[in-house]
Amino acid sequence: MFSFGSTLLAAAAGLVLWTGAGYVLGRAVGFGRALALPLAPALGWTVLNALALEISRWVGGPLVVATVGALALMMGGWWLRDRRVVAPPDDTPAMPFWLFLAAAIVALVPAMAVVPKETQAGIALAPAIFDHSKIALIDAMVRDGMPPVNPFYGPPGEPAGVAYYYLWHFGAAQLASLTGARGWEADAAASWFTAFSTLMLMAGLALHLTASRLAASFTIALCCGGSLRPMLEALFGAQALGHILRPATGFAGWLFQSSWSPHHVAAAGALVIAALVAVRLATNPRALTAIVMGLMVAGAYQSSIWVGGVVLALAMLALLPLLLRSVPPGGLPRFLLAVLGAAALALLFAAPLLVEQYHAGVMRGGGSPVAISPFPVLADGAAGGFWRWLDLPAYWLVLLVVEFPLIYPAGAVALWWLAARGDAGTLSGREARALGLLTLVSLAASGLLVSTVGDNNDLGWRAVLPGLMVLTAAAGAGLARLMERRGRIVPGLALAGFAASLVGGGVIAAGNARGEVSSDAAWFARAPAMWAAVRRHAPAGARVVNNPALFATMTPWPVNISWALMADRRSCFAGNELAIAFAPLSRQRRGAISDQFLRVFAGEGSAGDMRALARTYGCDVVLVTARDGAWARDPFADSPFYRLAETEPAAWRVYVATPSSSAPPPVPSITP
Template sequence: MFSLISALLCAAVGLLLWTGVGYVLARRLALGHGLALPVAPALGWAVQNAVALALGQLIGFSPVATIGAAVLLCSVLLVKRHSLDEPSASTDAVPWWLFAMAAVVAMAPALAVLPKQVAEGVILAPAIFDHSKIALIDEIVRGGVPPVNPFFGPTGQSADVAYYYLWHFGAAQLAGLTGATGWEADAAASWFTAFSTLALMAGLARYLSGSRLAPAIALALCCTGSLRPVLEAIVGGTALEALLKPASGFAGWLFQSSWSPHHVAAAGCLVTATLLVTRLTRNPNLLSTVILALVMSAGFQSSIWVGGVVMALVAAALVPLMLSSIPLPAWPRFVGAGVAAGLLALAIASPLLVAQYHAALLRAAGSPVAVVPYAVLGPLAEAALGGAGNMAAYWLVLLVVEFPLVYIAGTLTLARMATEREEDDVRRIDVHALLTVVAVSLASSWLLVSTVGDNNDLGWRAVLPALLVLTAAAAAGIARWVEQRTRLVASLAVAAFAASVPAGAIIIAGNARGELSPSAEAFAKAPAMWAAVRRHTPEDARVANNPGLFADMTPWPVNISWALLGDRRSCFAGNELAIAFAPLSPERRAEISGRFLRTFAGGGSPDDVRALAETYGCGTVLLTALDGAWANDPFAANRFYRLAEAQAGAWRVYVAVPSSDDDAPPNSAGQSAE
């Protein structure tokens, strides 16, 4: 089902591949100040994936493209060796053991992807719901890039993927190099994303403070969460819901790394790009321009919300700041390099841009982004304070509740640093640029809402760049308070940390323990069932199964066994996945979802079966004993499907009958298994 050894091998390959490439480039770009190694994982991941994706589209997805991209990027060492940045002094570097600590902490979100074997069967963590995109990783390994849509692809229609899939492409590279499954590669990529952003925050904390204590504090802060559990214990859950909206995906690093690592990776790209921009003001050369473009494109191709919307707003806000930091005669070179980087990033990301534009037209959903203040207050507080109170509550209540120590200590530290006299000009500009990232990121989450799906993904994810910066700044500030023995402030910081630990512990425990469901025993047997499906389904064919199968194993019903174990395309993977991946209007999506659910529930008509075969291109059908249609099998006596294999009392695999075989006796194969 899932091999931990394979997942660990993938993680090791990713660590070597991406960190190695990133360190070479960080040295060449003269990041200095001990930032080269902390930035290396995020930088290497971004540029190698962006280049490998372009190569994969030219020569095909293969280990040749993966390794070729790394070799191409490392070849910068062959040019002007003398311009390499000098290794950072030991007093500026992050100690090696902190990277080891980061590797351990990164396991917390990765645990969310692993299956849990218990006496009752196999259980999953709630966050696996958002990892159902593993099917996209398997699709890239099977068919290359650009990938065919594995979630929906009706006969005679285009089946492009209009989703920001670079993160999944990176996981597919790991699977392609090691032979791992998409599930195992997803777990490894989740770990690496967590590790890369932890290293980035630890490095920034060291850079901003000069303290050896700050990186360790940054890692500790990443294990915390919201104040909600403590507040519920004090005032009660009902009273808290009257004052505040319920918890959502607007959450800290630990939660978001567990659920949506591709958005976290995009936030790492944005912060890394900001550091590259400040150095571009000092040396706007060709290499810096190209690498900046690759990092920006990687951010967009991993998250349209973080790497697209927020990245664009941050770039616009940084321009006047950067121009004010350099003399007027240097403006043309910097502006030229910046414009070139932006245009190159757009060119690299253009295939996904075009695909998403076409998908938006087909959905007929209007603008994907709207300006609506974030809803914070519960009914009682909203009735008392009104709209203005709700807008202020974002800054005064929600951010304090969700990120207590990170938000308060980080903001105070950055603000103080921005007003201090700083002899190091580059560091001064870095502080102002990072403060700009925080302001734009938080304001975007406050005022902008995504309208594409059922959730406000833009509002939830836009906060991530600010969280990375504020965590590093908070760690820097706390380290300084401790070293200066500012007892009162340090005591308040410890109290806030203690109050936010329970939420972090709940998330980690949930990732490690999972949630037992009635389907645990049946899910443990699902690998054999899906292996049978693969035996009868060519790699370019599509499978139909009940979109609600094992629905009780995830917080919301999703076709989870197909996504994790199927390794074949689906003709309709269910409503939850269709929201993001099927270019359908809500009405059309509901109609198709209703047809598939009805058919597998036992209420389907002959026309429904015909539609599965002819309209939706379902070359294989999987029916299980858990489906309502098991006792009244609509596929058992029709001219569109024949039985290929079955296990008594468990499952039946049907394959489509070719048109030339329409007159063949139905169910002429596999009956002995029943």
């Protein structure tokens, strides 16, 4: 079902593939050796994947593009570095090897969220696997090539493209193609790499800002922490805390977000590096720097529309006055030309996804995808009728402290000090100010902007990530400086805050490593054989369908998890939860289709429903299990549109569409 060896091989391939290219690119655009190496994994991942994604639209497969692209960039970057080293003198000490090793170990915690756990009761999954149900997209890219065909929904005659920001999953697909890993294993490897690359980015920033290895060590340690909520609940009780604060959401620290949504974390890392590249583009406008900047922007957007789209646009507008003041005398025309070139390149690479998202937005209907509203912090009754007005200050004074203890207060003070003490005329001073502006925009966007596309406020949850990364690095720098003081009170308070945050981090780590055993655990252990039976009767291009609510108890919220992890085939409708992000359907039509499929697998399907599955939705292969209501009241058994192909007694039945079901579909309709 899952191979640790394949996961390890895929992670090693990504480490070699992206870090090597990222290092020579970092040196070529002006980063010193001490900064270029820790930034290399995230820089190489973003640039290489953005470039490979565009080439693969013409070539069709990720494997050749990944290999050839890596070699070309590494050779080109090495050639440029040897002939024009533009990095200023740098006395920063090199990152010690043991810190790379420490980051690699900490990065295992988010990766464990994807790995299945064998128990006596069956297979246990971590709660974060819910957000990794997009693994089906990785399998689709490996199986069908590029551009990807929507594996979640796409009946005949309707758009089959993917409007989701899928660059991160494309990177995982490269690892799968390169090593032969399955999508599930490649996702775990890519999750580890994203965690490792962003850890090294934050540690490298701390080292760069202070020239202190201790600062880098503290930064990695801070990433092991979590929210203060578990500690507060232990002290005051969950009920008492619930009277003051709203329940926890996806607005959380690095450890939680790396476990649940690594693609947003990767986009945040790209945005932080883009801010540093922008400063170098202003101080020394060059064609190579402009190209890297354009690819970084495109890669950030293709990984997360919220971080790489909304936050990036706002951050670059805020940075523009600082960048203009950084342009050397007489260099303004070159800088403006470089900016226009970078913007044109980013737009060119992002255009296919922009078009897909525009069409999907039109088909879904609705208004603006972004609205202005303070992040809800206080419980409804906590502040009487004025609670809405108090949410805004509570975000800055309460929520950020609760969710990012020590990182937010210590990082904010340290970042202010670093920006204020740095000479505005030096590169390091401009970098500190640029990172400070990025942090302010990131936190403000998270506190004021709301995404309206889905059921969750993904914009508010993810917009905080770039600022959080900068604050973590600044907090590490500040704590290192604090340790130089002879006093004991302030360091003691810092140690207490860190210990309190470790409780929340330990809860996340334990959940990722242990998983949750559900009532479906034993049945889930048999799922690989079940889906292997489906694949025997489903060619690579076939659409399959199963009960979208199958194994609903395996995840915190119902999602078609066994299909997503193991089917390696497209679905004609994978379920309402996955259709929210991937199906260009209005809320009303999506709900009606979901009800129809649930009705069929509950054993209440009509002849019209059978006709709709075969002709309207193009379901080529059907899986019915003993867990479905349709097992006892099987509507497929007597349907002229399907025939039984294989059965496992008391377990599952596989039906395939009959030749007559391939007739031209009638006008789509939903049976009431």
